[in-house]
Amino acid sequence: MAKMKNLYYRNIEGTSPGYWGLLGALALMIVAGLGAAYYMEHHGHIVTGMSNQVVWGLPHVFAIFLIVAASGALNVASIGTVFGKQPYQPVGRFSALLAMALLIGGLIVLVLDLGRPDRLIVAMTKYNFKSIFAWNIFLYTGFLAIVGFYLWAMMDRMVGKYYKPAGVVAFVWRLILTTGTGSIFGFLVAREAYDAAILAPLFIIMSFAFGLAIFLLLIMGIYGATDRELSDSVLRRWKNLLGVFVAAVLLLVVIYHLYKLYITRTHGIESFILLNGGVYTSLFWIGQILIGALLPLFIIFTKLGHSRFWIAIASVAVIVGGIAQLYVIIIGGQVYPLPLFPGMAASSSFSDGVVAHYAPSLPEFLLGMGGVAIALLAVLFVVKVLDILPESLGDAVLNPPAAS
Amino acid sequence: MSDNKSLQSSRREFLGKSAVAGAALAAAGSGLVLTRMAEARAPDQPVSNKVRWGLLVDAARCVDGCTDCVTACHEENGIEQSGHAETDPQWMRKVELKDERTGYQLSLPMMCQHCETAPCADVCPTGASFIRADGIALVDRHICIGCRYCMMACPYKARSFEHETVTKQKPHAPRGKGTVEACTMCVHRVDSERLPACVEACAAAGHNAIMFGDLKDPNSEIARKMASEPSRAMRADLKLNPGVRYQGV
Numbered sequence: 001m002a003k004m005k006n007l008y009y010r011n012i013e014g015t016s017p018g019y020w021g022l023l024g025a026l027a028l029m030i031v032a033g034l035g036a037a038y039y040m041e042h043h044g045h046i047v048t049g050m051s052n053q054v055v056w057g058l059p060h061v062f063a064i065f066l067i068v069a070a071s072g073a074l075n076v077a078s079i080g081t082v083f084g085k086q087p088y089q090p091v092g093r094f095s096a097l098l099a100m101a102l103l104i105g106g107l108i109v110l111v112l113d114l115g116r117p118d119r120l121i122v123a124m125t126k127y128n129f130k131s132i133f134a135w136n137i138f139l140y141t142g143f144l145a146i147v148g149f150y151l152w153a154m155m156d157r158m159v160g161k162y163y164k165p166a167g168v169v170a171f172v173w174r175l176i177l178t179t180g181t182g183s184i185f186g187f188l189v190a191r192e193a194y195d196a197a198i199l200a201p202l203f204i205i206m207s208f209a210f211g212l213a214i215f216l217l218l219i220m221g222i223y224g225a226t227d228r229e230l231s232d233s234v235l236r237r238w239k240n241l242l243g244v245f246v247a248a249v250l251l252l253v254v255i256y257h258l259y260k261l262y263i264t265r266t267h268g269i270e271s272f273i274l275l276n277g278g279v280y281t282s283l284f285w286i287g288q289i290l291i292g293a294l295l296p297l298f299i300i301f302t303k304l305g306h307s308r309f310w311i312a313i314a315s316v317a318v319i320v321g322g323i324a325q326l327y328v329i330i331i332g333g334q335v336y337p338l339p340l341f342p343g344m345a346a347s348s349s350f351s352d353g354v355v356a357h358y359a360p361s362l363p364e365f366l367l368g369m370g371g372v373a374i375a376l377l378a379v380l381f382v383v384k385v386l387d388i389l390p391e392s393l394g395d396a397v398l399n400p401p402a403a404s
Numbered sequence: 405m406s407d408n409k410s411l412q413s414s415r416r417e418f419l420g421k422s423a424v425a426g427a428a429l430a431a432a433g434s435g436l437v438l439t440r441m442a443e444a445r446a447p448d449q450p451v452s453n454k455v456r457w458g459l460l461v462d463a464a465r466c467v468d469g470c471t472d473c474v475t476a477c478h479e480e481n482g483i484e485q486s487g488h489a490e491t492d493p494q495w496m497r498k499v500e501l502k503d504e505r506t507g508y509q510l511s512l513p514m515m516c517q518h519c520e521t522a523p524c525a526d527v528c529p530t531g532a533s534f535i536r537a538d539g540i541a542l543v544d545r546h547i548c549i550g551c552r553y554c555m556m557a558c559p560y561k562a563r564s565f566e567h568e569t570v571t572k573q574k575p576h577a578p579r580g581k582g583t584v585e586a587c588t589m590c591v592h593r594v595d596s597e598r599l600p601a602c603v604e605a606c607a608a609a610g611h612n613a614i615m616f617g618d619l620k621d622p623n624s625e626i627a628r629k630m631a632s633e634p635s636r637a638m639r640a641d642l643k644l645n646p647g648v649r650y651q652g653v
C-alpha cells in the first residue's frame with residue numbers, strides 16, 4: 001500500500017448515548033426480523049403475501065439488494081488497490097468491512113426465507129453443479145473468505161505483502177459474484193421479463209451504484225457523528241462517481257427495455273411494466289426512474305451536489321430507487337402471466353392468463369429489514385472495536401498539497 | 405417387437421400382470437390397451453432408462469367443465485384444498501383456452517410435463533429436483549430446501565409450494581410444509597403396473613382423453629398414435645422435450 005502522510009486508523013469511541021441508542025434500535029430490528037422468520041417458519045408461508053404464482057417476495061427483494069450492494073461496496077477498496085487511486089485507499093478497510101456485512105445480512109434473509117431453513121446443511125453438502133444457485137453458494141462463501149483476507153492484508157503488516165494480489169482476486173471475484181446473482185434470473189428463460197442477456201451487466205452496474213450510495217451515507221454519517229474531518233473535494237469526487245454509476249444504470253435500463261420492445265414476443269410484459277401494470281408501472285416510473293435515477297442525477301450534477309445534506313438525499317434516493325427496481329424485476333416479472341399458450345386467452349383455477357396478486361406482508365418486511373439491521377449493526381460494532389476508519393479523511397490526508 | 409424381446413426375456417415375465425392391467429382397463433370402459441405396462445419397475449429393480457413414460461392428452465376429447473382427472477389426482481395424492489386459492493397446491497389443473505381470433509374454445513389438463521431437459525432439475529441447488537431414468541420428474545422431499553427456484557424456472561407453472569402444514573398425507577406421496585411438490589405421474593402406481601390416477605379417471609368417465617405409455621417403445625399404443633397423428637409439446641420453442649404431449653390444440 002502506498003504510504004500516506006498523516007494517515008492513522010483509529011476505532012471510533014462509541015460511548016455516546018446516540019451510538020448505543022442506534023445499536024439498540026438495530027438490535028430490536030434484528031429481533032423483530034428473527035421473530036418474523038420464526039413466525040413464517042412455524043405457520044408456513046401462508047402468513048406471507050407469497051403464493052404459488054409469486055414464489056419470491058419482499059424478502060428476496062431485500063436479500064438480493066443487499067447481496068448486490070455488497071459487491072458494489074467493495075468497489076471503493078478495489079479502485080484504491082487495483083487501480084491505485086490514492087484517495088480511495090484509506091477507506092479500503094471500511095469498504096471491505098461494509099461489503100462483508102451487507103453480504104452476510106443478505107444471505108441471512110435469503111436463508112431464513114427458505115421453506116426449510118433448518119436444512120441449510122443440506123444446501124451446504126449436496127450440490128447440483130448445473131445449478132447457478134449452487135455456484136452462488138460457493139461464490140458467496142468464497143467472497144467472505146477472500147474479502148476477509150483482503151481486509152486482514154490491509155490491516156496487518158505481517159500479511160501486508162498480499163495486499164495487492166488479495167485486492168485483485170477480490171475485485172475479480174466480486175464481478176463474478178454479481179454476474180452469478182444476475183444470472184439467477186437469466187436462467188429463467190420461460191419468464192419473459194428475465195429473458196435478456198443484459199441482466200448480468202445491469203446487475204453489475206446496479207451493484208456499483210447501490211454499494212457506493214450506502215458507503216457514502218455511512219461515511220458521511222459516521223464522520224459527521226464523530227466530528228472527524230472529511231474532505232469536501234474527495235466527497236465531491238465520490239458523489240460524481242455515484243452520478244456516473246446511476247447514469248450507467250439508467251442507460252442499461254433504457255437498452256433493456258428497447259431490446260424488449262424490439263422483440264414482438266415481449267410486448268406484453270413491456271406494456272405491463274411501462275404502461276398498464278398498476279403498482280408495478282408506478283414503481284418503475286416513480287420509484288426506479290424518477291427517485292432512483294433522475295432525482296439523484298439532478299442533485300449530483302447541479303449546485304445542490306455541493307451540500308452534504310443533498311448528497312445524502314441523493315444516496316437515499318439511489319437506495320430507494322434500487323429497492324423499487326428490484327421489486328419491479330423480481331415481483332413484476334412473476335405476477336405477469338407466463339406465455340403458456342400463445343394466441344390463446346387462458347383461464348384456470350391456478351391463475352393462468354391473469355396477473356397474479358401480491359401484497360407483501362409485515363413479517364416479510366420485518367425479515368428484510370432485519371437483514372439490513374444485521375449489516376448495519378455489524379459495521380457499527382466493528383468500527384468501534386477495530387481500527388477500520390482513518391482518524392481523518394481531510395485534505396491533508398487524502399490530497400496532500402505537495403507530492404506525497 | 406423384435407427390439408423388445410431381449411428386454412422382456414431378461415427382465416421379467418409380467419405378461420400375466422399386463423393382462424390384469426388390460427382387464428382393469430376394459431372394466432373401466434377404456435379402449436386403451438397398455439401392452440407396455442409390462443415394462444414397469446418391480447420394487448427390487450433399478451429404474452430403467454429403456455423406457456420413457458409419457459402422456460398424450462387429446463384436447464378434442466377433453467370435456468369442458470369436467471375435472472375428473474384433477475379430482476382423482478388430488479384424491480390419489482392426498483392433496484387437500486384449505487380454501488386459500490392462491491396458496492393451495494394444485495398438482496393438476498384444467499385450463500380453459502379461447503383462440504383470440506377465431507373464438508374457438510377448448511379445455512385441457514395441465515400438469516408437470518416431465519421434460520427431458522427439465523429447467524427445474526437444472527436450477528435446483530441441491531439436486532432435490534431430478535428426472536428419473538424412466539423420464540418421470542420428481543422432487544426428493546428430503547433434500548428440498550424450499551428455495552422455490554424450480555418454480556421460478558418451470559415454464560408450465562406445474563409446481564406448488566406447500567404453504568401450510570400438510571394433513572392427511574398418503575404414505576405413497578410424502579409431502580411437507582416448506583417444500584415443493586408436483587405431479588409425479590403417479591410414480592407409485594406406475595411402479596406397480598397401474599395407470600396414473602388421472603388417466604384412469606378420464607377413462608372411467610368415458611372420455612379417454614389421456615393416454616399413458618412408453619414413448620420409447622415404437623409398438624406402444626401411445627408411440628404409434630404419436631407417430632401417426634399430429635401432436636405437440638407445449639412451449640415447444642423451449643426445446644425441453646416434455647414427456648407430456650397434446651393433440652387437438
Ligand code: SF4
Pocket residue numbers: 524527528529530531532533543547548549550551552553554555583584
Ligand atoms: S424448492 Fe426444492 S426442489 Fe425446488 S429448486 Fe429448491 S431445493 Fe430444488
